[in-house]
Amino acid sequence: MDPSEYDLKFFHQEGFHRRICSGCGHAFWSLGDLDRCQEDPCTPYSFVGAPPFNRALSPSEMREVFLSYFERNGHTRIRRYPIVARWRNDVFFTQASVYDFQPWVTSGVIPPPANPLTISQPCLRLNDLQEIGRESRYFSQFEMMAHHAFNRPDHEIYFKDRTTELCHGLFAGELGADPRKISYKEEEWEGGGNLGPSLSVGLQGLEIATLVFMEYTRNGDRVKPMPLTVVDTGYGLERNTWMSQGTATAYEANFGELYTDLRTVLVPRDAAVVADHARAVNFLITDGVVPSNAKEGYYARLLIRRILRILARAEGSPDFLQIIDRSGREIARSFPEIGANREDLHRVLQAEVERYEESIKRGRVQVRRLEERLEKEGRTVGVDELVEWYDSLGLPPDVAVEELRVPPVVPENFYGLVAERHASDKPEKEYSETGGELPEPPPNTPATDVLYYLDPYTLSFRSHVLWSHGPWVVLDRTYFYPTGGGQITDTGKLNDILVTEVARRGPWVLHRLERVHEFRPEEEVHGQIDAGRRRQLMAHHTATHILNGALRSVLGPHVWQAGAFKGTDIARIDITHYRPLQPTELHEVERLANRVIAEDRPVKSYFEPRTEAERRFGFTLYQGGAVPGKDLRIVEIENFDVEACGGTHCTHTSEVGSIQVLGTDRIQDGVIRLTYAAGDRAVVVREERDAALHEAARQLGVPPEKVPAAVERLLAELEEIRRTGRQEEKRDIGKLAEDLGADPKATQTVGPVTLTVARTLVLNRPQLQELSRRLTRAADHVAILPAESEGRGLLFVGSSSPQVPADLVLEAMRSTFGGKGGGNASAATAQGEPGEPLTEAVAAGRAAVERMARAATVEP
RNA sequence: GGGCACGUAGAUCAGCGGAAGAUCGCUGCUUUCGCAAAGCAGAGGUCGGGGGUUCAAAUCCCCCCGUGUCCA
Numbered sequence: 001m002d003p004s005e006y007d008l009k010f011f012h013q014e015g016f017h018r019r020i021c022s023g024c025g026h027a028f029w030s031l032g033d034l035d036r037c038q039e040d041p042c043t044p045y046s047f048v049g050a051p052p053f054n055r056a057l058s059p060s061e062m063r064e065v066f067l068s069y070f071e072r073n074g075h076t077r078i079r080r081y082p083i084v085a086r087w088r089n090d091v092f093f094t095q096a097s098v099y100d101f102q103p104w105v106t107s108g109v110i111p112p113p114a115n116p117l118t119i120s121q122p123c124l125r126l127n128d129l130q131e132i133g134r135e136s137r138y139f140s141q142f143e144m145m146a147h148h149a150f151n152r153p154d155h156e157i158y159f160k161d162r163t164t165e166l167c168h169g170l171f172a173g174e175l176g177a178d179p180r181k182i183s184y185k186e187e188e189w190e191g192g193g194n195l196g197p198s199l200s201v202g203l204q205g206l207e208i209a210t211l212v213f214m215e216y217t218r219n220g221d222r223v224k225p226m227p228l229t230v231v232d233t234g235y236g237l238e239r240n241t242w243m244s245q246g247t248a249t250a251y252e253a254n255f256g257e258l259y260t261d262l263r264t265v266l267v268p269r270d271a272a273v274v275a276d277h278a279r280a281v282n283f284l285i286t287d288g289v290v291p292s293n294a295k296e297g298y299y300a301r302l303l304i305r306r307i308l309r310i311l312a313r314a315e316g317s318p319d320f321l322q323i324i325d326r327s328g329r330e331i332a333r334s335f336p337e338i339g340a341n342r343e344d345l346h347r348v349l350q351a352e353v354e355r356y357e358e359s360i361k362r363g364r365v366q367v368r369r370l371e372e373r374l375e376k377e378g379r380t381v382g383v384d385e386l387v388e389w390y391d392s393l394g395l396p397p398d399v400a401v402e403e404l405r406v407p408p409v410v411p412e413n414f415y416g417l418v419a420e421r422h423a424s425d426k427p428e429k430e431y432s433e434t435g436g437e438l439p440e441p442p443p444n445t446p447a448t449d450v451l452y453y454l455d456p457y458t459l460s461f462r463s464h465v466l467w468s469h470g471p472w473v474v475l476d477r478t479y480f481y482p483t484g485g486g487q488i489t490d491t492g493k494l495n496d497i498l499v500t501e502v503a504r505r506g507p508w509v510l511h512r513l514e515r516v517h518e519f520r521p522e523e524e525v526h527g528q529i530d531a532g533r534r535r536q537l538m539a540h541h542t543a544t545h546i547l548n549g550a551l552r553s554v555l556g557p558h559v560w561q562a563g564a565f566k567g568t569d570i571a572r573i574d575i576t577h578y579r580p581l582q583p584t585e586l587h588e589v590e591r592l593a594n595r596v597i598a599e600d601r602p603v604k605s606y607f608e609p610r611t612e613a614e615r616r617f618g619f620t621l622y623q624g625g626a627v628p629g630k631d632l633r634i635v636e637i638e639n640f641d642v643e644a645c646g647g648t649h650c651t652h653t654s655e656v657g658s659i660q661v662l663g664t665d666r667i668q669d670g671v672i673r674l675t676y677a678a679g680d681r682a683v684v685v686r687e688e689r690d691a692a693l694h695e696a697a698r699q700l701g702v703p704p705e706k707v708p709a710a711v712e713r714l715l716a717e718l719e720e721i722r723r724t725g726r727q728e729e730k731r732d733i734g735k736l737a738e739d740l741g742a743d744p745k746a747t748q749t750v751g752p753v754t755l756t757v758a759r760t761l762v763l764n765r766p767q768l769q770e771l772s773r774r775l776t777r778a779a780d781h782v783a784i785l786p787a788e789s790e791g792r793g794l795l796f797v798g799s800s801s802p803q804v805p806a807d808l809v810l811e812a813m814r815s816t817f818g819g820k821g822g823g824n825a826s827a828a829t830a831q832g833e834p835g836e837p838l839t840e841a842v843a844a845g846r847a848a849v850e851r852m853a854r855a856a857t858v859e860p
Numbered sequence: 861g862g863g864c865a866c867g868u869a870g871a872u873c874a875g876c877g878g879a880a881g882a883u884c885g886c887u888g889c890u891u892u893c894g895c896a897a898a899g900c901a902g903a904g905g906u907c908g909g910g911g912g913u914u915c916a917a918a919u920c921c922c923c924c925c926g927u928g929u930c931c932a
Contacts (some may be wrong), residue, residue: 298930302931362928390930391931421863421930666926765916821915824878828915
């Protein structure tokens, strides 16, 4: 990066000098006469016991100092976003404050909620879990305090100079650090296709802030300036709190009493891990993650199990839920929504603890079983088995060792061995913005005025063409709803050409026409939306909100929408929940939802300033993910459900008609899917089901309500018939065997063996087998049983004579019979040509038996 | 999203190419004043579903479905 990028007016005015750090070789700026940058490892920690700030601050005091400082300097304070980044498909968790504004705000699609703004965003990073408690500055869950500015070419807020000045003012002014001890290190930053210069702020060994200036985009090797530049800063709350207190580790400063209490029963590292993870778990569950075996739910499970393992190892450690509660109460002082529904939180966690205990129990049984088996072979359990058990049973090695009589030594790199097994797993796909194949209008094209937000009932309208490309048309205003928010596209007509798809791209709505057209810019067109389709989609969308509200009300506030789909035939909603829906719960949900419909409550759709909406309704607004923008579109079902949503909705719940749940699936551990129909489709579905029931009733000759009883009776009868059939067959075959054994035409003595040859009636293979078994039950009996079935010849040879192995007899018959076959000394079977070849084969078989029997008698 | 493991009687599991088994539970009988217990006898299985390979599949292969677990 060009050094001039860092040549700030602010530095020169204040008398900063640029130096090269003798430790890391990076350039840095400072007021003092410093030889090295002020970050570890170039400068060791020197604030422990000698804090450089003018006062010791608790985390909440530090947050307040920071936010109010930036408010005084013209920033708007923004409330935190959820820690689960539902609005992004490339990551699960909010890992930095700027994640709140990616990709829509940073790419200029949607205006920021305020500009400039300041926020303290709780984040979660799980890539350095093993460092927690070892390196004092690591946390999985932490808060990134930040000030952001989004600069458009026509409207610049502030950039490098002002950012650095504000930062310096905070540390050297507000917090009273010695300005000569602060270093601003030059560091190029790159991420997510953007890059730019950045300054890393060091003080007495600790990096206390990073100032990033997103200025360029990279496309392969080409780097070009961004139309929108972004000030992306990050000030670690935990680090700054630690620095202000100067305690031995960051954990005392941030976790307070919980940490010191845990220290009385746990080693320092474990205490830090437990305190850290407990905080993360509180945020995760509150923000709608239910522990599970996949995706973000797995991380919740991982953190919970790490805590449980540590607690299980230690004598006299406190109860898991108590720790979660203490941690939750502490966080709630700053974020009141955390653990606000403690009972619900407990239910979710209790279910998870029980699962874990069940897993361990199952694991222990497996361990014992395998060791016993290995012991019989004179072997013992090795490290491979421990890895296998952890990987497939979730059994930690220390628990397995407890269970084993002869345990192996658990190697240092145990979890490394586990990781090795997963080394070949494919990496996650790169995030790509949706709509990659959509054409992009020239940048000077005015935005489409979207009218469906405020008026979902107008279906016929006039408008003007702004731009067109192939089958795509952009209008100056439209009532067509583009695919989005789980609602599929509207269809209809522009003049007399069919509109097959409508999509959103940036500020524009693109209409795809069925065929090539000759629309020109400025031309007036008439739009007509397919009314039936739209009405059905509206019913399904509003039904989704009603169901979501009903589910939260019946199951508890841990229920969040994890995905949704609204089509013309059916709709689906996926929710977070810790177990399959019980039939009674489902009925209650359905009843409540239909009652809300019957009550005909108003459904209000309106825009409201973000901060006001958040204050009134809280975070559950973001059921479909966080929605950027200064104003949120609110869809409110009076006294029941409020969500930020861009879809088309009915204005009264009665328009939904009714909701018919069609089924539930557990699509993954912790996520339940409900499939349902509403509006006209609900009626159709009910009619279809009713017709099916009546048809079944007609065929059974009973009234519909007696169908279950009739079916049950029928099945019982069928079972009875089958059983007696099987018994009769066995008896018949037994009888046949007796008859054949007594029939001199079929059974003869050949040397030492008794040979039965019988061409049976049409018997299938299992029946032949049964007959053979009965004929050769006594020693030294041989049976050759040919049969013909479905135009093919079947042969079965049975033998209880060691001198006359059945497979060898069969082998002798194969030369004439052909076909494939095989078996062993006591039974062999083959299939081939029927008729003459089969008869010849039987003769050959008889000869073979005689030969073998004679050979046996000749031998002494 | 991927790896691995597992789906066999009401429950827990064994069997892992050549007649579906064990233990507990259940039913009946014997013993007992009765219960518990014991002994004897018995019922209970489309071996998760569907394809394929094979003379022969619970068993081997493929695809689904379900469950568990680890990892991203």
